[in-house]
Amino acid sequence: MSAYVTKSPWVVHYDGSSCNGCDIEVLACLTPMYDVERFGIINCGNPKHADVFLVTGSVNEQNKGIVKQIYEQMPEPKVVVAVGICACSGGIFKDCYNVLGGVDQVIPVDAYVPGCAARPEAIIDAVVKGLGVLQAKRDAMLEQKPAEEAPAEEAVEETAEAVEEVKEEGGEE
Amino acid sequence: MGKRTIIPFGPQHPVLPEPIHLDLVLEDETVVEAIPSIGYIHRGLEKLCEIKDFNQMVYVIERICGICSFGHGWGAVASMEGAMGVQAPERAEYLRTILHELGRVHSHLLWLGLLADGFGFESLFNHCWRIRETVLDLFEKNTGGRVIFSICKVGGMRKDISNENLKEMKEVLEGLKAEIKEITDVFINDASVQNRMVGVGVLTKEEAEELCAVGPVARASGVPQDIRMTDNHGVYGKLGFEPVLEEAGDCMARTVVRIREVFQSIDLISAAIDQIPDGPVDMKVPNKIEGEYITRMEQPRGEAFYYAKGAGTKFLKRMRVRTPTNMNIPAMVKTLAGADLADVPMLVLTIDPCISCTER
Amino acid sequence: MSKLVILIVIVVAALVCLAVPYLLGFFKFSKTILGSMFKKPSTLMYPVKPREWQERTRGAVGINADDCIGCGMCARACPTNAIEVDKNGGEWTIQRMQCIQCSACVDCCPKDCLTMENLYTIPDVVKVVDTVEIPTKKAAAAPAGGDGDLECDKETCVYCGLCAKACPADALTVDRKEKTWEVDKEACVKCGACIDKCPKKSLSFGGAAPAAAEEPSGDGTLKCDLEECVYCGLCAKNCPAEALTVDRKEKVWEVDDEACVKCGVCVDKCPKKCLTL
Numbered sequence: 001m002s003a004y005v006t007k008s009p010w011v012v013h014y015d016g017s018s019c020n021g022c023d024i025e026v027l028a029c030l031t032p033m034y035d036v037e038r039f040g041i042i043n044c045g046n047p048k049h050a051d052v053f054l055v056t057g058s059v060n061e062q063n064k065g066i067v068k069q070i071y072e073q074m075p076e077p078k079v080v081v082a083v084g085i086c087a088c089s090g091g092i093f094k095d096c097y098n099v100l101g102g103v104d105q106v107i108p109v110d111a112y113v114p115g116c117a118a119r120p121e122a123i124i125d126a127v128v129k130g131l132g133v134l135q136a137k138r139d140a141m142l143e144q145k146p147a148e149e150a151p152a153e154e155a156v157e158e159t160a161e162a163v164e165e166v167k168e169e170g171g172e173e
Numbered sequence: 174m175g176k177r178t179i180i181p182f183g184p185q186h187p188v189l190p191e192p193i194h195l196d197l198v199l200e201d202e203t204v205v206e207a208i209p210s211i212g213y214i215h216r217g218l219e220k221l222c223e224i225k226d227f228n229q230m231v232y233v234i235e236r237i238c239g240i241c242s243f244g245h246g247w248g249a250v251a252s253m254e255g256a257m258g259v260q261a262p263e264r265a266e267y268l269r270t271i272l273h274e275l276g277r278v279h280s281h282l283l284w285l286g287l288l289a290d291g292f293g294f295e296s297l298f299n300h301c302w303r304i305r306e307t308v309l310d311l312f313e314k315n316t317g318g319r320v321i322f323s324i325c326k327v328g329g330m331r332k333d334i335s336n337e338n339l340k341e342m343k344e345v346l347e348g349l350k351a352e353i354k355e356i357t358d359v360f361i362n363d364a365s366v367q368n369r370m371v372g373v374g375v376l377t378k379e380e381a382e383e384l385c386a387v388g389p390v391a392r393a394s395g396v397p398q399d400i401r402m403t404d405n406h407g408v409y410g411k412l413g414f415e416p417v418l419e420e421a422g423d424c425m426a427r428t429v430v431r432i433r434e435v436f437q438s439i440d441l442i443s444a445a446i447d448q449i450p451d452g453p454v455d456m457k458v459p460n461k462i463e464g465e466y467i468t469r470m471e472q473p474r475g476e477a478f479y480y481a482k483g484a485g486t487k488f489l490k491r492m493r494v495r496t497p498t499n500m501n502i503p504a505m506v507k508t509l510a511g512a513d514l515a516d517v518p519m520l521v522l523t524i525d526p527c528i529s530c531t532e533r
Numbered sequence: 534m535s536k537l538v539i540l541i542v543i544v545v546a547a548l549v550c551l552a553v554p555y556l557l558g559f560f561k562f563s564k565t566i567l568g569s570m571f572k573k574p575s576t577l578m579y580p581v582k583p584r585e586w587q588e589r590t591r592g593a594v595g596i597n598a599d600d601c602i603g604c605g606m607c608a609r610a611c612p613t614n615a616i617e618v619d620k621n622g623g624e625w626t627i628q629r630m631q632c633i634q635c636s637a638c639v640d641c642c643p644k645d646c647l648t649m650e651n652l653y654t655i656p657d658v659v660k661v662v663d664t665v666e667i668p669t670k671k672a673a674a675a676p677a678g679g680d681g682d683l684e685c686d687k688e689t690c691v692y693c694g695l696c697a698k699a700c701p702a703d704a705l706t707v708d709r710k711e712k713t714w715e716v717d718k719e720a721c722v723k724c725g726a727c728i729d730k731c732p733k734k735s736l737s738f739g740g741a742a743p744a745a746a747e748e749p750s751g752d753g754t755l756k757c758d759l760e761e762c763v764y765c766g767l768c769a770k771n772c773p774a775e776a777l778t779v780d781r782k783e784k785v786w787e788v789d790d791e792a793c794v795k796c797g798v799c800v801d802k803c804p805k806k807c808l809t810l
Contacts, residue, residue: 015191017214020529021239021320023190024283031286031302035576045186063192063213066184085613088630088660092233092613095224098217114593114654114661116633117239117320121584126656128580133658229612232635297562303575310587317589317649323635331640332589359562460703 008040009079009131012050014070016103017093018057021117022084026054034120041127047073052130054123055103058086058093064106071107077137079130081111084118091116177205182517184213189521191528199514207509207517209502215532222489227253227462230489231326234479237494238530239320240283241472243269243276245530246325248470249492251406252481253327255466259458263408265329267449270407271339272315272322274438274445278346279308280473281431281438282353284525285360288428291518292369300356307349311342329455336449343446346439357432361425370424374508374520377422386504387497388475389430390524394422400471412444427523461486472497474525496530586651591634593654594627600646601625601667604722606701607638607647623669629654629661643701643724682738683721685714689735696727696736754810755788755799761807762786768799768808 015023029036030043044050047070059067071080082103085091090101103109110133113126178199184192192213198206221233234249235242247269254261261269286301309319315334316322324331360366376386381394391398399416401409417433419426462483470477475497484490501524508520577584586592594616603620615631616638618624632654639647654661692712697705704720705727707713728736764784769777776793779786800808 012185013190014185015214015529017216017532018529019236019239019242019321020191020527021236021242024239024320027190028302028306031306032299032575033303033306033577034579038576047185057214058216060213060215062215063184066192066213070185085631085633089628091631092236092633093216093218093221094613094631095221096217097220098215111656111658112630112660113656114630114632116236116635117318119319119653121579122653122656124579129656129658225612229610229637232612232633232637236633294562296566300565306575313590314587315589317587317591317636318634321633323591355565359565363562 008042009051009127009134010042010044010049011052011054011127012044012047012070012074013054013056014067016055016057016063016067016087017060017099018084018086019117022056022087022115025117025120026056026083026123029120029123034124036124036127047071048075050074051078051134052127053078053080054083054127055080055087056083056118058090058099058101059103059106060098060100062098064100067103067106077134077141079110079134079137080107081113081123081126081130082109083113083123083126085114085116088112088114176200180514189518189526189528191526193521193526193528195509195517195521197509197514197517202514204509204512204514204517207506209506211502211528211532213532214529218533219492219494222492224488226487227327227483227489228487230492232323234492234494235321235323235325237496237533238527240280240527241276241474241530242321243272243325244470244472244477245494246322247273247407248468248472248477248479248494249481250325250327251470252466252468252479253462253483253489254458255468256462256464256481256483257327257459258464259328259456261329262453262456263450264333264452265454266408267445268330268334268454269325270409270412271334271342271442271445271449272312272324273407274441275308275311275342275346277438277473278435278442279305279312280525281435282308284431284473284522285357285428288519288522289360291522292366294366297356297359304349304352304356307345311345314338315342326455328458329453331455333454336451339446339449343443346442350436350439353435357435360428360432367425369516369519370428370523371421373424373516374512374523375421375423376504376508378420380507381422381504384503384507385500386475387500388472388525389427389434390475390501390504392417393419393426393430395420398476400469400476404469406468406470408445408448409441411448412441414441424519424523431525462489465491474498474527474530475500477530494533496527496533498524498527498531501526502531590651591636592650592652593629593634594632594636594638595648595650596625596665597646597648598625598665598667600644601665602644602722602724603667603669604643604702604724606641606643606722606724610637610641612637618667621669623667625665625667627663629663641701643722643726682718683716683723683727684737685716686735686737687714689733690714691733693732695730695732699726699730701726754790755793756809757786757788758807758809759786761805763805765804767802767804771802772799 013026028034053071053074082088086093087103090099093099094101111126111130113122115122180197180199182195182197184194194210196208197204218233222230225233231246231249235246237245282301282305286298289297289301313319315338316324376394378395381391381396395418397416397418401414402416417430417437419430463485465482468479477497478495480493481489482491505524512520603618605618608616608618612635613631613633615628617626636649639649692707692709692714694707694709697707701724702720702722704717706715764779764781764786766779766781769779776789800810
């Protein structure tokens with residue numbers, strides 16, 4: 001694990017069931033006006049490369065498995081940022097029959113970004129806030145590691161779970 | 174040869190920010206069949222009309238899609254106004270038309286950027302989105318929001334836009350034309366872009382008509398279908414509107430239609446700002462909604478359809494929205510069959526899919 | 534020697550590779566790329582330079598707690614149920630992570646104590662909930678005092694319907710022809726907007742005497758002494774029922790007897806004292 005993970009966090013983005021508003025604001029962060037690549041933040045498509053998981057939109061019955069799967073594929077330490085009101089609490093769609101609520105119903109969330117749609121400035125603020133959490137998690141992991149090999153075991157278990165889920169899904173299809 | 178493979182595409186995929194799942198049946202590198210499966214963003218927001226009153230429902234419908242949010246808000250408001258039998262003041266109709274066309278400029282520039290990203294032209298993507306920020310600044314100044322505006326309400330507009338601001342908007346947009354032209358020339362004339370798009374994914378006029386394609390997809394195949402021309406919504410009748418048509422029906426034609434529509438929208442906004450009358454932008458409306466009404470609206474992606482039925486109280490009995498991407502998916506599946514695997518992102522992108530509209 | 538030749542060949546080849554396509558106009562984007570090298574960066578440098586907000590930018594809901602009367606209109610208008618108002622406990626609570634900044638609450642607030650601030654809620658690691666203390670005794674805020682139900686003095690009421698128009702909660706029903714005035718006590722939020730609007734000062738909250746109504750000088754129709762009248766239009770401006778039409782140029786003064794509620798406001802306002810009831 002690199003000591004510089006918090007200097008250049010890679011993010012993976014998944015659209016839960018948002019209206020697109022927050023997604024295009026996440027993308028807008030990458031474009032010249034906001035340009036988060038200045039801080040070494042890179043949007044990557046592969047969850048196994050990512051440190052920060054940006055989720056927009058609420059979680060529903062169909063995509064909760066996918067959100068969980070992406071989260072489990074990410075290597076430790078990892079941070080989840082819920083972008084937008086829908087990801088925080090379900091927002092205006094909270095009462096819809098297909099919506100379970102915020103992302104925290106399925107996976108642990110480390111930072112919440114309010115806004116409908118969340119402004120690019122707020123997203124930058126939140127990723128910076130998330131990095132503090134990432135650093136804390138990393139320190140905790142480093143302390144734990146020599147004492148017991150728990151994180152490694154967890155990781156193995158998680159990978160096994162993820163593989164099983166993929167298999168299950170494949171079987172369903 | 175001839176061994177069939179199924180490649181899953183999505184729902185989490187770098188090309189599209191939105192989740193759509195396609196099972197691509199391949200024979201070597203050629204797509205034989207594409208089977209879409211949707212439902213990853215289904216929220217069921219039409220059902221919310223039973224617990225949110227009609228004023229709150231406008232905010233819900235607006236959040237069907239963050240790209241054409243003004244159009245959705247207007248469509249819902251127009252259908253409710255129709256059911257109530259009221260007509261919004263003329264200045265409000267002008268302002269709605271102006272903001273709707275500004276939304277089209279924003280949507281098409283955004284899409285051009287995504288398309289450039291799709292064929293791997295990163296710097297072109299960044300230039301498109303840089304120009305788009307100017308349009309977003311106009312939105313923020315006049316409505317208060319960057320992508321969700323919440324300015325349309327039943328009976329008119331929640332806030333007036335002053336004539337000075339409108340004049341400034343016109344100047345900014347006219348100045349933007351040269352910058353947009355610089356970028357769009359690259360799409361039309363650059364050899365590497367042409368290699369990716371000319372002759373790829375041809376949809377003939379007959380196919381477009383048969384598969385009920387709408388919006389720029391239909392117009393790129395030579396089908397003169399545009400709700401701004403046929404239904405008299407907004408003030409398009411007074412602005413001398415003519416739909417943009419292309420004949421080729423390939424990816425390039427779909428791009429050229431949208432590029433020409435960007436300039437057309439700017440012209441429409443300028444014309445509307447020159448004509449806009451003074452007056453109120455809001456009116457008192459009844460507190461209950463009865464009857465039913467259908468509105469059609471030309472969104473950036475094509476024809477959208479809104480149906481509202483009042484329950485005799487301040488709640489609606491039924492709200493139904495049919496969105497343009499829904500109608501364009503058959504055309505997309507048609508063009509995917511027989512295409513190269515490497516062209517799949519291009520073909521998916523050129524119908525300008527808006528999954529959150531489709532699934533609501 | 535051979536190294537030099539190779540170097541020259543490489544340089545020439547590189548120049549040809551760069552120049553030929555450019556001369557042919559092969560890459561249309563080259564001009565833009567070259568141009569961008571000499572332009573100022575368009576990046577806003579956000580965290581270093583703070584963002585400039587527009588006047589209308591919708592960031593977060595703010596409240597001026599002193600003016601709040603705890604009516605709960607905002608909580609009812611909110612499409613996401615983010616606001617809770619506890620009138621008796623004197624608390625106004627907003628769940629920041631549920632507010633969608635539609636400003637529906639700001640529009641419906643009868644006391645205009647809610648505002649839309651430009652700055653968004655700062656992202657946090659927990660779901661932020663803001664609680665603001667509001668005055669519990671609305672006696673200070675309500676103009677007519679008392680804290681009972683809304684009452685109307687039927688003797689002075691002219692059934693003009695201005696109160697119903699002003700009511701933010703649509704709790705009042707007034708029929709001018711039938712001479713009825715009704716209040717839906719469930720819907721009434723006791724904001725006092727109707728009391729402010731009433732031209733006859735006949736509305737009050739129970740438990741307090743209605744503010745003394747100014748005695749109208751007569752009971753007939755509104756008349757104007759056209760010889761004295763200067764057609765200033767002050768009467769029309771102040772008419773709560775918009776029953777008066779004054780045109781200075783055409784020297785016209787007209788009263789719509791149907792609309793006139795005979796409140797006498799115009800009589801008080803007339804600078805020439807030419808109006809009589």
